[in-house]
Amino acid sequence: xxxxxxxxxxxxxxxxxxxxxxxxxxxxxxxxxxxxxxxxxxxxxxxxxxxxxxxxxxxxxxxxxxxxxxxxxxxxxxxxxxxxxxxxxxxxxxxxxxxxxxxxxxxxxxxxxxxxxxxxxxxxxxxxxxxxxxxxxxxxxxxxxxxxxxxxxxxxxxxxxxxxxxxxxxxxxxxxxxxxxxxxxxxxxxxxxxxxxxxxxxxxxxxxxxxxxxxxxxxxxxxxxxxxxxxxxxxxxxxxxxxxxxxxxxxxxxxxxxxxxxxxxxxxxxxxxxxxxxxxxxxxxxxxxxxxxxxxxxxxxxxxxxxxxxxxxxxxxxxxxxxxxxxxxxxxxxxxxxxxxxxxxxxxxxxxxxxxxxxxxxxxxxxxxxxxxxxxxxxxxxxxxxxxxxxxxxxxxxxxxxxxxxxxxxxxxxxxxxxxxxxxxxxx
Numbered sequence: 210x211x212x213x214x215x216x217x218x219x220x221x222x223x224x225x226x227x228x229x230x231x232x233x234x235x236x237x238x239x240x241x242x243x244x245x246x247x248x249x250x251x252x253x254x255x256x257x258x259x260x261x262x263x264x265x266x267x268x269x270x271x272x273x274x275x276x277x278x279x280x281x282x283x284x285x286x287x288x289x290x291x292x293x294x295x296x297x298x299x300x301x302x303x304x305x306x307x308x309x310x311x312x313x314x315x316x317x318x319x320x321x322x323x324x325x326x327x328x329x330x331x332x333x334x335x336x337x338x339x340x341x342x343x344x345x346x347x348x349x350x351x352x353x354x355x356x357x358x359x360x361x362x363x364x365x366x367x368x369x370x371x372x373x374x375x376x377x378x379x380x381x382x383x384x385x386x387x388x389x390x391x392x393x394x395x396x397x398x399x400x401x402x403x404x405x406x407x408x409x410x411x412x413x414x415x416x417x418x419x420x421x422x423x424x425x426x427x428x429x430x431x432x433x434x435x436x437x438x439x440x441x442x443x444x445x446x447x448x449x450x451x452x453x454x455x456x457x458x459x460x461x462x463x464x465x466x467x468x469x470x471x472x473x474x475x476x477x478x479x480x481x482x483x484x485x486x487x488x489x490x491x492x493x494x495x496x497x498x499x500x501x502x503x504x505x506x507x508x509x510x511x512x513x514x515x516x517x518x519x520x521x522x523x524x525x526x527x528x529x530x531x532x533x534x535x536x537x538x539x540x541x542x543x544x545x546x547x548x549x550x551x552x553x554x555x556x557x558x559x560x561x562x563x564x565x566x567x568x569x570x571x572x573x574x575x576x577x578x579x580x581x582x583x584x585x586x587x588x589x590x591x592x593x594x595x596x597x598x599x600x601x602x603x604x605x606x607x608x609x610x611x612x613x614x615x616x617x618x619x620x621x622x623x624x625x626x627x628x629x630x631x632x633x634x635x636x637x
Contacts, residue, residue, distance in 0.1 A: 211420050211468065213635070214456045217433025218472035218526035220442075220480030222506070222513060224538035224621055225473045229266040229429050231619070231629060235636055237424040238274045238416065239267025242459030243449040244431030245282040245314060245341045257298070264291050265429055268302060278412050279310035280449060280459020281431075282344040283356065284319075285401040307405065308412040309357040315369075316397060317376055317389045318343040324384045345448035347372060356409055359402050362395070369394050413461025420466055425636070428456040434472070434526040435480070442569065445484025453530040471635060472532040472615075474523055476540045476605075479513040481506050485573040488516030488552045502542040503624075517579065519552045520612035525565040527615050534635055535613055538621035540602065541628075546584035549605060552577040553612065582608055590623035595630050598622075 213232070217223045233239050246262040261268070263284065265275040277283060292302045318340030325343075347353040352372045358365045369391050377388040416426055432451040435441045440452055449455060457464040477498050480486050490498070495515045498504065504513035526532060543549055554563045555575035566572045585599040592598050598606075598620075610617045618633040 211423060212426050212428070212462065212466045213469045213471060214428045214430070214453045214467050214530075215471045215473065216430035216451060216453055216456075216530055217436075218474035218523055218530075218532070218535065219433055219478055219519075220435045220484075220486070221433040222479055222481065222504075223433060223473040223475050224536070225266075225429065225433075227538065227621060227626070228471065228473045228536045228619070229427065231626075232427055232635060233267040233270040233273050235425070236267070236273060236427045238276055238419055238426040239265040239270075240276040240278050240412075240416065240426060240428045240456075240460055241265040241431065242278045242280045242428050243451055243455045244447060245339065245344070246284050246287045247339050247341045247431075247447070259295070259298075262291065263287050264295075264305070267427065267429070268295065268305065269300060271301065274304045274306060276306045276412050276416065276460075277308060277311060278416075278460040279308040280455060281308075282312045282314055282341060282348075282449075283307070284314040284339065285398070285405065287339075289401065289404060305408050306410050306412050306415065307356060307408040309355070309409050310413075311356050312344055312348050312353045313356060313359070313398065314340040314344045315354060315394055317373065317380075317394065318347070320380065320386065320389065321376065324380070324386060342448040354398070356405070359398050359405065360409075362399065365398060366391065366395050369398075416460060416462050420462070426462070428460060428462075428467075430455065434529055435522060437529075440529050442484045442572065445482060469533045469635070470531050471534045471536060471618075472526050472530055473536045473538060474518075474526070475502075475538050476518060476543055476609075477502070478516045478519050478522070479504050481511055481513050485569070485575075486514055486516060487555060487572070487575045487577045488519045489514050490516050497546075498542060501545075502539055517550045517552055517577070518609060519577070520609065521552065521554065521563065521565050523609070523613040527613055532615045534618040534633065535610075535615055536619040536621070536635075537606065537609065537617045540606070540620055541589050541622045543584065543605070544589060545586055548581045549584050550579040550581050551609065551612070553580050554578040590625075590628055592622055593627075593630060595620070595632050598630065 267273040268275040321343045322340045323338045380386040430451050432447040436447045437451045438446050453470045498515040557571045557575050582605050583601045585601040587599045620630040622628050
């Protein structure tokens with residue numbers, strides 16, 4: 210099975226880093242095909258915790274080639290900061306490949322991101338302020354800076370001048386900020402050239418060649434389905450395609466080469482930032498999930514919004530992505546609850562709606578319709594076989610599986626690397 214796509218099924222932070230790490234020791238390449246350093250992954254190996262924001266999780270697995278593909282956007286300061294931090298902890302980072310076509314986040318992208326968000330006031334989207342959105346906007350507007358531009362100073366200066374010609378008017382006249390210097394931006398970007406050059410290649414060619422040679426490639430999505438710019442809760446979304454279709458456009462590998470689509474979801478639901486969230490809890494139950502699940506953003510540190518599992522969202526993710534397998538994480542967080550509500554549909558203006566409404570307004574006002582399932586009190590962090598889980602935990606998983614329309618093949622039962630129950634091998 211040479212090509213596997215791994216994406217998030219909810220609003221991000223589902224534990225994709227752990228799922229990727231579970232697979233990456235058995236694959237040859239791990240590819241980041243979208244997003245930037247707004248997508249944090251936490252991976253626990255033994256007693257060591259690694260927080261990755263830009264690098265593919267596969268960089269932690271010896272022998273795996275990590276790739277930042279063309280669909281991602283790169284903050285070079287963050288890139289080399291992460292590489293240096295991992296090197297200091299004994300991780301070999303020499304295998305990293307970077308697409309020549311990936312777009313670069315500059316200082317002016319970060320500035321515009323922050324001032325624009327503040328300018329929105331009550332209509333803020335909840336961006337991380339790291340310049341991701343403005344970089345993708347420049348890409349679509351065809352005024353972006355690509356990695357390959359850094360290797361020709363004349364072209365780089367010309368493109369920076371073109372981008373800043375409009376942006377400085379915006380910064381000075383609308384946002385009352387100082388103009389950004391072309392010389393400063395060019396000098397900053399050129400400062401990374403010597404370190405960057407050995408990593409840069411035609412990643413689409415290398416990945417297709419690897420697949421032709423029978424190698425196994427894992428495509429790792431940042432963010433998640435409900436944050437996809439086309440299929441998520443727009444405008445409260447990220448700026449890229451975080452669904453399985455984005456793996457093709459974001460890597461240069463054709464969609465007919467993908468053999469398995471794996472979606473990761475929590476045994477409950479969380480999201481960071483603004484936007485609709487039907488099952489959100491503002492009570493003691495929500496705080497229970499937040500505290501027991503350590504629900505604080507890997508990248509931002511912001512407390513996550515928490516809620517019960519939303520089956521219509523999971524079905525939506527299955528349909529949009531063509532999910533063949535689900536990975537259910539953080540089942541252990543629910544330990545100790547007597548009853549566990551699960552959203553099975555919505556009430557929209559008195560109508561029972563079984564699927565995610567196409568209207569954003571309807572989704573915003575949707576009231577969850579719950580079914581309650583029995584909870585359990587036994588510690589499950591040491592369990593490694595499904596039949597050894599408490600019966601109520603088995604029943605909970607089985608019930609969710611019936612609602613999601615695809616098998617739950619792996620269950621996360623704790624934060625450590627090996628705290629998983631494997632019901633079906635994801636690589637078979």
